[in-house]
Amino acid sequence: MNTTTAAPDLAKLIGNELPYLRRYARALTGNQTSGDTYAAATLEAILEDRSIFDHSASPRVALFRVFHSIWDSSGAPVAGLDENESGLAAAAQAHLAKLTPNTREALLLHTIEEFSTGEIAMVMQVEESEAKHLLDLARQEMEDSISGKILVIEDEAIIAMDLQSIVSDMGHAITGVARTRDDAVRLAGEEKPDLVLADIQLADNSSGIDAVRDILEKHGSLPVIFITAFPERLLTGERPEPAFLISKPYGEEQVRSAVSQAMFFSSTQPLHD
Template identity: 65%
Template sequence: MSTTETLDLSQAVARELPYLRRYARALTGSQDSGDRFAAATLESLLEDLSVVATSQSPKIGLFHAFHLVWTSAGAPTAEADDVITAGALSHMAKLTANSREALLLHAIEGFSEGEIAEIMQVSETEVKHLIETANREMEASVTGRVMVIEDEAIIAMDIVDIVTSIGHSVTGVARTRDAAIALAKKERPDLILSDIQLADNSSGVDAVNAILADMGDVPVIFITAFPERLLTGDKPEPAFLITKPFTEEQVRSAVSQAMFFSSTATLGH
């Protein structure tokens, strides 16, 4: 491989790194744990870029390299350092092997079944089975109260419909920071699903930070048209970040995933 080709591949991998880190955190249940595996993946690629060079695309190659590193370590999740995470890991132990990985790759990262088959080195039939299994097992395992922070009425209605269709209840919809804080105090949610930019130009991040400061650990999913603004690597990040426009499957998957993990470290501004 020429120096120019190596440089081009390296640049392509760098562009996809924020999304690998998002995936790694959601998969392992912690930013620190996810970042460690992402870093180990990059170290392996520094020694040998052939995994990326021989894949359909640099992104598929990068995620395949991560899969190799993560599975070689025994596909671990983060150590439980609180009661909520311990409960999440207990649920995880009941899931069919590899199903959560396949679901995250498909629903959150947007890979096709064929691409996931290449990443995980299994057949497309197996990928389809794993995704169906993960959806069924996770949606059946945890239900709770979801608070929605979203200023666009149609989007909020869509989210509410999706959340209730998989067995959760909705405590209400808030359109501003102050309304969100008031709603959370009225009825404590088990999960918060929040937009970033709200109706009065207030911040969904600020709203979530205020709620978490008052209530402690509550799982959070952020929705934004600009995920790169939160996936910077220089501050605590959300485990679950849905990009607008989103699909029903993305919301279903993220809600089920977030009910497993309470990765809600307060975000910086």
């Protein structure tokens, strides 16, 4: 009887946290397919050996800890440079290769997934002091690596101003602020951005997703960060979905981390068939 009830309970615990593991894995790898592959490998490992899921920790910490064991055992891979790779993609991989090991992981766990320093230490299986050191180092390394031009697609004036302030303070230039799909496409045509930061619901009931599709069709692959109050709707793994996603309400550190991460990856193609 206990065995019968244990399986559904574990499945429910994991299922509740799985969308957020996908979000983290996609941001870590810069790609939906790669991120979802690591998330799937995590589930397979737990199914094969349920003892690796630590029930003494919170379900989220336990799940992410299994993920990290797999991630570490694979060497936390950074793709090698292709001889035909150029521009932002080449710069991204060059910078990634120079980063101190585990810094990006710690930063994403803290800012995007909102783990405490103590929880990060448990997930990464390091001392809490080491987790704090990795966070401090990550902030400096990531923000110093790449700067560029950012298009903001956001219909709420206060939020748009806040986003502009955050990314400008990071050293990035703002190419414009769009309130509608048409505005976004027009602004991207006037000056091609290096990154797009997009809300999903826009002023005239148009879609930030559609705006991004239009921009990508015209300008090719660009890193994109979506902002939404309903992140779980874009983390199902059932269709092309974004690699970089910020939940509303967001914090400044979340935006800074997501922007720094996304600027590394020009191969990201959110919601692009």
